[in-house]
Amino acid sequence: MRTAFNRWKNGLLVLLAALAACSSPDQPGGGPAADQDVRVRYSARRVVVADTLYRGRILDRNDSVLVATRPQFLLGLPRRPPLDTLALGLLLGWDSTTVRKRIADALPYPDARPGYPVQLLLTAAEVRRVRKDSAAWPLLTLTERQRRVYTSGAGAPVLGYVAAEAQPFLRQARRYRRGRFYRLRNGGVETYYNGLLNGHRGYLHPLVDAQGKQHGSWAKDTAFQQGQDLHLTIDVKLQAYAEKLLGGRKGYLVALDPRTGEILAFVSAPVYKAAAITAPDQAGVRAELLEHEDMPLINRPATLANPPGSVFKLVNAAIALQMRAITPGTSFRCDQSLVSCVHHHPRPLSLTVGLKYSCNPYFYQVMQSLIDCVPDSLAQDTVAARHANLAQWRRYARSFGLDSVLGADMPREAPGFLPTPAYYDKARRTRGWTYRSIYSLSIGQGEINLTGLQMANMAAIIANRGWYYVPHLVRGVGENGPLPRFTKKHRTLIDSVHFAALVPGMVAVLQRGGTADASSLADVGITVAGKTGTVENDEGDDHAAFVGFAPADKPRIAVAVYIENAGFGATAAAPCAVMVMEKYLRGYIAPKRKRWEKRIQNRARQDD
């Protein structure tokens, strides 16, 4: 279609050029050629500047190559039996279990009958063995092609895939009920930065006469641009470490450098290997991933939004301070007739104590003072006051980048949700709803939903005392920096003093008696500021959440962890978060926590 159009267009151009030449035979500078033959034929050509392009590599923040285009060797097995697997094993130097496993992995589903094209990926050494013995194996085919090669198993949802290489996966996904989720473009930075990675061939469009002499251009020339390397913000060692901690469990971990918005680690669990989507011999692995009830192929931290639970008390407290509904010294009773309190604790005489013990009744009353406060102008109308206060609360909360897409460099980011007054008018079927019917907002339950990116960004905002850069995965393209929108500072509508007022309570959370005191890193001299959350779940075990940053006074890392159906935030999520902090800030885990680390990794494996 396109070529037909081009041919038609070119024909038209030749005609127009000929007409132009005919109508002005004696124009100045027409030259002798024009005098001799007015019916000059021009032809429009398209010249490619560079035929071969190099697709850029993908490197981590310390310049380790994660993805590059390299030759790959594929061994095609005969389509019909018999296949002497014993002899094949001898040929390749594999034992019989390996042979069986490699063939099973390559089949599109477990009991696939012979007749499918089975291809095995070989190493250079294996290729030499096959070539030496090729005469004895006339039915084997050996092909070499240029493919994207992943050097590490880590970072699958970050790296993504090249669409052309993922076609077998996308076809396979069509056969599954959940497949449509994965058929949506979910291809990580390979897809998001495809144009920059690929470069541009560059085209010239000369209009030439029969003698090959050029007479200008018939279309705008485009410049040749070599494919460029992508420099990720990810630290691949930290990424691999965090993936091991979450393993087969269901949830996410996002770690950011709050000073820049650079994403240091981005885990969507259950985790899978980066090459699984495109490797020609992994169809069986892909079938398992597509069938898996925990849906490992979903990019959880970007595309799913969850109730944040008690970690949202931080946002509510900051807003209440800004709206002067409370002060840092405000005291409330731990009144269990309002809402149950999970922890036994001393009376919350201040915001710091309320945060330390995550006292539900305290934050019930914080939100109540905010929603039920009646300004003078609305003294006679409590319904209007509640609507105005909720709208104001939402405006402040939205300045954290909530209830809207943050704009990270990944496909299909979700916006999350914050309820509006109108939402409650409809849901409660009356404009006269009371605080009592919406109080679950005060403990981060009910209608509020945040993505993992928003949770980590919320921790970064508190770490920065009120501002953030949009979280992103790429810090440099070729010789250039990140995309311009990632260098723009966003400020919340809340004064920095109110963020500073949260920090003592967050530090107390990890001190003796606090909800996450077991996760303290005081033994290695790191002060962590954090907040746990246990999110009620009507359909099963509660979800565990934690957000925090370290060091508390000069934060270099902010982390959000969410583990579904794992129970208490303090015992399930906080340890993962602080070990990622320790690993990043110190490079290793103190002996004291080694047994803990083992236990978490074992649990992550068992759930696998």
Ligand SMILES: [Zn+2]
């Ligand atoms: Zn309490």
